[in-house]
Amino acid sequence: xxxxxxxxxxxxxxxxxxxxxxxxxxxxxxxxxxxxPKYYSAMRRAEARWGVPVAVQMAxxxxxxxxxxxxxxxxxxxxxxxxxxxxxxxxxxxxALDATWEEYRKENGRYGAKRNRIFDATDFMGWYMDGTxxxxxxxxxxxxxxxxxYHEGRGGFSRGSHRSKTWLMAVANRVAARAQMYQIQLxxxxx
Numbered sequence: 001x002x003x004x005x006x007x008x009x010x011x012x013x014x015x016x017x018x019x020x021x022x023x024x025x026x027x028x029x030x031x032x033x034x035x036x037p038k039y040y041s042a043m044r045r046a047e048a049r050w051g052v053p054v055a056v057q058m059a060x061x062x063x064x065x066x067x068x069x070x071x072x073x074x075x076x077x078x079x080x081x082x083x084x085x086x087x088x089x090x091x092x093x094x095x096a097l098d099a100t101w102e103e104y105r106k107e108n109g110r111y112g113a114k115r116n117r118i119f120d121a122t123d124f125m126g127w128y129m130d131g132t133x134x135x136x137x138x139x140x141x142x143x144x145x146x147x148x149x150y151h152e153g154r155g156g157f158s159r160g161s162h163r164s165k166t167w168l169m170a171v172a173n174r175v176a177a178r179a180q181m182y183q184i185q186l187x188x189x190x191x
Contacts, residue, residue, distance in 0.1 A: 022067040029182040030189030050126030059179035064095035069116040093121035143179035
């Protein structure tokens with residue numbers, strides 16, 4: 001009987017851990033914040049601290065992880081069957097790479113921050129985009145160019161690595177359009 005109780009307790013704890021499932025309607029900012037009020041609270045906090053608009057954060061998170069806190073990059077395969085590992089170390093809501101995440105944690109003294117926690121992921125995103133504004137002069141409300149610098153890294157953006165990637169330019173345009181859509185929706189649901 002004790003073993004069954006212990007197993008039940010372990011399963012209950014395991015079910016409570018980790019990031020929640022993504023919101024159901026990712027095309028409606030109001031639905032997202034009504035379903036996950038903590039997401040909105042986290043984004044508002046990051047906006048207050050770093051100045052990155054909620055809509056820009058939402059559009060970037062949508063593109064990077066579709067609001068899945070446990071998102072990881074796909075595996076690479078040799079000869080179509082031999083697993084070579086993941087495409088990169090990107091993980092969580094913000095798809096932060098290991099090295100960039102460690103830089104954020106050290107610079108901000110946030111050693112307990114985790115990529116699968118929305119408050120930490122949005123703070124990271126705000127920190128990164130604030131640095132992009134300071135280093136590259138990209139407006140925090142410019143979702144397209146903030147996304148390009150986020151995806152390619154500030155050095156890659158400075159070198160223009162994104163210009164030869166037509167697929168990435170199309171993605172950045174979609175991020176910008178989604179940020180604009182989210183902004184309009186957020187204004188209507190705040191009333």
